[in-house]
Amino acid sequence: MKKAAPVIVWFRQDLRLNDNPALVAAAKTKGPILFVYILDESQQCWEMGKASCWWLHASLEQLAISITKYYHAQLILLKGNPQELLEDLIKTSAAQAVYWNRCYEPGVIARDTAIKQFLKQRNIEVFTFNSALLHEPWEYQNRSKQPFKIFTPFWKTLQTMPLRQPLAIPKNIRSFKKLTSLSLEQLSLLSNYPWYEKLQNYWQAGENSASHQLKLFLKSGIKGYQILRNRPDLYNTSRLSPHLHFGEISPVKIWSTCQQTLEKDPSLNQDISCFLSELAWREFSYHLLYYQPTLPDKPYRAAFNKFTWEKNEQALKSWQQGLTGYPIVDAAMRELWETGWMHNRSRMIVASFLTKHLLQPWQLGEAWFWDTLVDADLANNAASWQWVAGSGTDAAPYFRIFNPELQAHKFDPQGEYIKKWVPELKLLPINYIHAPWKAPSAVLEKADITLGKTYPKPIIEHNFARKRALEAYRKTQG
DNA sequence: TGAAATGTTGGGGCG
């Protein structure tokens, strides 16, 4: 029998061996496999944020370990222009086919389409798969065969669509020997200043960790999720977002594990359904981005093109640094800076504050999140900012302006979230911790606080901001 | 996956 030709498995945002369709398909060829990751420096796609770079570095390290452990093989690391690097690799290895799992950022789609065409012209086979989504963005259709614009019918449709089972790690594959690779350090994903060391206190990248996190969540976080997911002071969200973004775990795996958990404990029905609907929001974002490639830059609804934002560097900076004088906003922004992540309720509150209280363009908030979040994801980030700003489809209505003080009382009733992230307020009694500007001077003094010195006065007054936003937003109607 | 303004109701104080 003729010996099977070598094949390339090109890892991208699928940094796992479990449930990896491209890897499974490549293994079936029986040819020796080259495992490759290419850091794209061809400027064709959205440049990664700094927190994402840190995560990628850690995730690649884990993937390389897994590949060594399972296959006694090496993950080849490269950087530069993917098309040129693949061409070189094919020349030196005599590989006959390239396997990859699809990505969905508009720039990446364009890049991959070109590479696929380029390779096919050279008689190299290309096989691509869905590993990152429950269903392909183009597989969702509403009753009139159009893309969805509203979440609820999208979610209903998703639940009726048959879903594949997760795939096991392929065994007994042959790996390609004699390779040259850059070292992980040579990818230069980490900056010289080790700011990111703090992130190591909160996160462990890699598919083992992702799978462990899912188990932990289903064991101790899912019960009561429907209510408790809104509490930034508690640990009741899955925190799987960065793992999902880099493909360390697949949504198919999450879905199927949830179904298994539900079978064991039917009383979790509401909570699991609610959690899966959050996964569906992720799908919805990808669906929107696929049909609206300008989603990250331009308002979905054209009426917002003429919106009169009040650009203000100082206001933006106060928001970024967590110095707005509104404890819940500041706690959230500092949580982000410290951990590279922010609770979803907090994200809504700070996004509402930036776009509505401060009237800063949502793109500025989006850019800050892009740089600082370890789970920064083009589709989710863009869709979510537009949702809050009101410029998206099926968005929050323009008049929905969060009152930071009320939100704080509702979702951080004991003030624990504030105490954790805004420690200079920790001595304030609960009835003032969410609104220190209301505290009598004796109370402030006792709590060791001087407003304007140890903690800022509110940079904007709520009622004034609310009315100003309503006025500005009203013009986008009709 | 709001908040604020406005409207309604009903119990209690009081003349």
Next chain:
DNA sequence: ACGCCCCAACATTTC
């Protein structure tokens, strides 16, 4: 006992 007012509690409307 009755009408009147107050206002909390809840409901509805508006932004």
